[in-house]
Amino acid sequence: MNIEQFYPLFLQAEKVTIDSRKINLNDIFFAFSGANFNAATLAEKAISDGALAVIVEDDTFENKDQNVFYVPSTLEFLQNLAIHHRNQLKLPIIGLTGSNGKTTTKELIHAVLSQKYNVQYTYGNLNNHIGVPLTILSIKPEHEMAVIEMGANHQREIELLCTLAKPNLGYITNFGKAHLEGFGGFEGVIKGKSELYNYLKNNRQTILINENDQIQVEKTTDYNSKITFGKRTSDYFFEIFSDEHFVGLDYKNMKALSQLTGDYNFTNLCAAASLGLHFDVDFNQIKEAIQNYTPTNMRSQIVKKEGRTLVLDTYNANPSSMTASLYNFITFEGTKTIVIGDMLELGDDSVAEHQNILKTAHDLGFNEIITVGKHFKTVNDSSKSFENTAELIQYLSSNKIQSENVLLKASRGISLEKAIDFI
Template sequence: MIEYIYKRYTNSFHVTIDSRNVKAGSIFFALKGEYNDGNAFAAEALKNGAALAIIDNPNYLTKGCVLVDNSLQTLQKLAYYHRQRLNANIFAITGSNGKTTTKELMFVVLSKKYKTKATIGNLNNHIGVPLTLLSLTPEVEFAIVEMGANHPGDINELCRIAEPDFGLITNIGKAHLEGFGGFEGVKNTKGELYKFLVSKKGTIFYNHQNSILVDLLNRYEAQNAIPYSNFVDDCIIDETNTNPFLSLTIKEKENKVGIQTNLVGNYNVENVMAAYAVGRFFGVDITSIIDAIESYVPSNNRSQLIKTQNNTVIMDAYNANPTSMENALKNLAKLNASKKVVILGEMLELGEYSADEHKKIVELACKMNFDKIILVGKGFANINSKFHYFDSALECVDYLKHNPLANATVLVKGSRGVKLEQVINAL
C-alpha cells in the first residue's frame, strides 16, 4: 500500500491535510482534529484536484480514496519511506527555547551554499515533521527539521521518522513541565535526540558553555560531538549598544567579525552562535554567514520590534515558559529606555508548578523597577500583587484603550494561547 501511495506522491511531491490547500496531483490525508474530521473533506479534496485521498473511515469511501486503518500512521509511514530515498542531509533541532529562531538562522546561513529547506512555521510535532519531510524534493541537499515535544518519548518518535544525520539541542529549560512531570523529564526527553544520534553515529553540535548539555553528552557517551567553540573562541555582546537589537563580535582564531542582528534580546546570542558554528562546519564562507544573519528579520511574534504611533513594542507573544520569561524581563531591564512597561501573559502547560513559577516571575519583575506591569491570564490570578490584572487579552485591550500608553518601550510576552498579539492595536 505504501509503495502505491508513494508512487502517486512522486508525481507531485506534495501532500496536504487541508482540502483548501490542494494542488493538482496532491495526496490528501484525512486526519481527525479536535473540531473536524478530515474524512468529511476527502471528496472536496478530490474535486479540488487531489490525485488521492487517504481516509480511515469507510463511510466516506468513494472513487479516488484509499482506505487505511489509520490516516496519521500512514502519513508517518509515507514520510519515513520517503526519508529512506532522500539524499539530503537531515538536521534536527530541538530545545526549550530558541529552536525556531535557530532553525531560521541556520536556514538562511546554509542556503548561501546549499539547496536547503526547513520546517515551515511551527510544524514540529508528530504531524508537522512528516509534512516537512514530504515537502522535500530530490534536489534538496539540506533539510532542517524542528522537533517539539510535550511528553516523554516525543523526540524519540520524531527521530525514528526523520532519522536525522545531524542535530542540536538549543538549551533545556522549564517548558511544558505539566506533560514532562518536571525538569528532569524535560531534560530526558530533549536528550532523546542525543541518544538517537549516538546510536546512529550521527553528529551532534552543542553549546560548550551549557553544562546541562555537556552532562547529557557525557551520559550518552557521545563521540561525534562538535562544540561551538571549534569555531567560536569568544562571543562578546556589545553592551554599549543603545538600540534593542543584539550586536555582537565573534572571535575565531585570527578572525574577528562584528554582527549587527535584527534580533531583540541578548539571549539570542546562543542562537547566532549555533548558526555560525554550523555554517562554518559545512563550509559556508564567513562573509556569507554574516550577511545571512544580519539580513534575517524575525516574524510571527517572535522577538519582533514594532514601532507603533505611540510606543516601541517588543512583541514576543508566540510562546512563554519560566526560562524565556526570565530572559525577556532581564533583557528589558538592561535596555536604555526612559519608560519601560511589561505586559505578561500566563505561562501555560506548567501543571502543578504553575502557581510557584508565576509567583517567581512576578517577584522578579518587582525587583526591576518597571514603570508599569500588567498581568494577563488566570495563572497570575491568585498572586497578591499591586499590578493591573486581567483575565483575558481582550480585557487588557479595553483597559489600554481607556488608559493609553505613550513614549514607552513595552515588552509583550506570554504563551500563544493567551493571544496577547491582540494588544498591539491598543499600543
C-alpha cells in the same frame, strides 16, 4: 493500499496537505478526522479541486478509480510514508529541539545554510507528530539538506520524531522550565529533550554542542562525534556585541549584527554560524544571512510604533524565557512597561513560578507592570491584573500606556498580540 504501492503516486504529487482549504492541482490530501467531524466526506470535493489522491480512514468513501484510498489510520500512513521517503533521501538532515529558541534558531540555520545550499526546513511551527512527517514529505530532489524542528511536551515524543526524521546532525538549544506538567518536572524536561542525543549516539551521528551549557556538556562527555562552540577551545568561538537593542556576534574580528534583541539570542546566532562554518559557508555569507534575517513571528521582534519601542514575544513563554526577557528589557533606555501573560503547562509549579516572575519584575523596577491571565491573577492583586486579553484591551482603550518602551510576553494561548493595536 500499502506504502510501496502508493509511493510512486506520491512522487508525482506537488505536495501533501491535511487542510482541505489548501488543496491545489496534484496535491495529496490526508483526510484527518476529529471527534466531531469525518474528513472523509471531503474526499470527492478534494478530487474535484484537483487532488491527485486522497487518503481516508473510512472505507465507505474509498473510490480507487478516483484515487481515493482507504487506510486504517491516516496518521500512521502519513508517518510511514514519511519514513519510507526519508529512507530514499541521501541528503543530511539537521534535527533541532530545546525548551526555548527552537524556531528562531531553525530559521537562522536555514538562512545561513541557504547562502550556499538549497535547504528545506520546517515551516512555521509544524514540529509535532504530524508536522514533522509533512516536512519530510515536502523534501524534493532539488533539496540538498533539511532542517527539521522537533517539539515535545511529554516523554518519548522526541524519540518518535527521531524515528521519522532520522537526523544526521542534532542540536538542543537548551533545557528550560517548559511543559513541566507533561514532562513531570525539570528533570523530566532534560530526559525528554535528551532523546535526541540518544538517537544520535545510537546511530553514530553528529551532535552540535554549546560548551557553555553544562547540561549539554555532561550529556555528551562520552561521545566524540560532535561540533562545539562557546569557549575559546571549542571548534568555533564567537564573542558577543550589541548595538542599541540588537545582538550580534564577532568571529575572528568579523562582526555580524542581527535584528534580534536579547543576549539569549546570541547562542542561537552562534549555533547557526557554527553549522554554516561546518558546512563550508563563507563567513561573509553567514554575516549577510544574519543581518538580513528579520523576525516577523512575534519572537524577539522589535516594532516602532508612535514613538514607542515595542518588544513582541508573544508566541511562547515559560519561566526560563520569561526571566531572560525581563532581564533583557530592563537594559532598554527610557521608561518601561511590561505586559506579561500566563505561562501555560506548568502543572503543580504554576503558582510558584508565576510568583517568582512577578517578584523578579518588581525587583527589576519597571515603571509599570501589567499582567494578563488567570494564573497571574491568583498571585497579583494589583488593579492592573486582568483575567484575559479582552479585559486588557478594554482597559487600554481608555488608559494609554505612557512608557517609551513596552514588552509583551506570554504563552501563545493568551493571544496577547491582539492588544498591540491598542498600545
